Amino acid sequence: MKAIETKLEGCFIIEPNIIGDNRGYFFESYNEKSLNEALGQDIHFVQDNQSLSSYGVIRGLHAQSGEYAQAKLVRVLKGEVLDVAVDFRPESPTFGQHITAILSAENRRQLYIPRGFLHGFVVVSEHAEFFYKCDNFYYKNAEIGVRYDDPTLAIDWTVPINDLILSEKDQVLPFLHEIKL
Numbered sequence: 001m002k003a004i005e006t007k008l009e010g011c012f013i014i015e016p017n018i019i020g021d022n023r024g025y026f027f028e029s030y031n032e033k034s035l036n037e038a039l040g041q042d043i044h045f046v047q048d049n050q051s052l053s054s055y056g057v058i059r060g061l062h063a064q065s066g067e068y069a070q071a072k073l074v075r076v077l078k079g080e081v082l083d084v085a086v087d088f089r090p091e092s093p094t095f096g097q098h099i100t101a102i103l104s105a106e107n108r109r110q111l112y113i114p115r116g117f118l119h120g121f122v123v124v125s126e127h128a129e130f131f132y133k134c135d136n137f138y139y140k141n142a143e144i145g146v147r148y149d150d151p152t153l154a155i156d157w158t159v160p161i162n163d164l165i166l167s168e169k170d171q172v173l174p175f176l177h178e179i180k181l
């Protein structure tokens with residue numbers, strides 16, 4: 001497995017080693033030892049989540065605050081998404097900056113998003129099944145978020161605005177300037 005650094009410290013693109021043979025392919029989609037060695041960290045995931053979304057769905061931008069913060073290892077089982085990770089660590093020199101990555105069933109790429117980041121994705125295929133591991137449990141009262149179209153973050157979601165589908169909750173998330181850090 002290969003961990004590729006991004007411009008945001010601690011955020012990595014993960015490329016698994018695909019072993020093909022006459023039956024098809026095999027790969028380790030997650031190996032705690034290899035990942036921790038590659039990232040130089042000690043991460044223990046405690047919850048797996050899976051969601052299905054149709055074309056144009058944006059889920060995000062989400063995080064959990066304080067002691068409930070979650071690192072995530074995200075990937076796509078079916079379809080394709082544009083995944084977005086925003087550095088939301090107040091002390092970080094890259095606070096407010098984001099990276100995007102195309103994650104698909106075909107490229108089998110994963111994104112490791114550390115604690116203190118906002119995360120979201122938009123579906124660019126007909127449907128997408130999204131799967132991710134979290135290193136802290138879901139805690140509803142710790143949920144925080146920022147609007148996907150925040151002008152300071154200036155994320156190019158690539159999908160035409162008329163095609164976007166958001167949850168009611170995500171439609172009323174605050175803008176960055178409304179949040180007390």
Ligand SMILES: Cc1cn([C@H]2C[C@H](O)[C@@H](COP(=O)(O)OP(=O)(O)O[C@H]3O[C@@H](C)C(=O)[C@@H](O)[C@H]3O)O2)c(=O)[nH]c1=O
Nearest residue numbers: 049051059060061062063072119120121137138167169
């Ligand atoms: C995230 C989550 C939601 N839920 C419930 C709450 C709600 O009834 C239903 C759907 O929740 P949401 O609308 O928040 O789901 P969703 O918009 O998919 O939220 C997710 O978005 C992506 C981008 C992330 O990074 C995740 O951490 C998470 O915030 O599932 C759980 O039971 N456990 C969980 O861990």
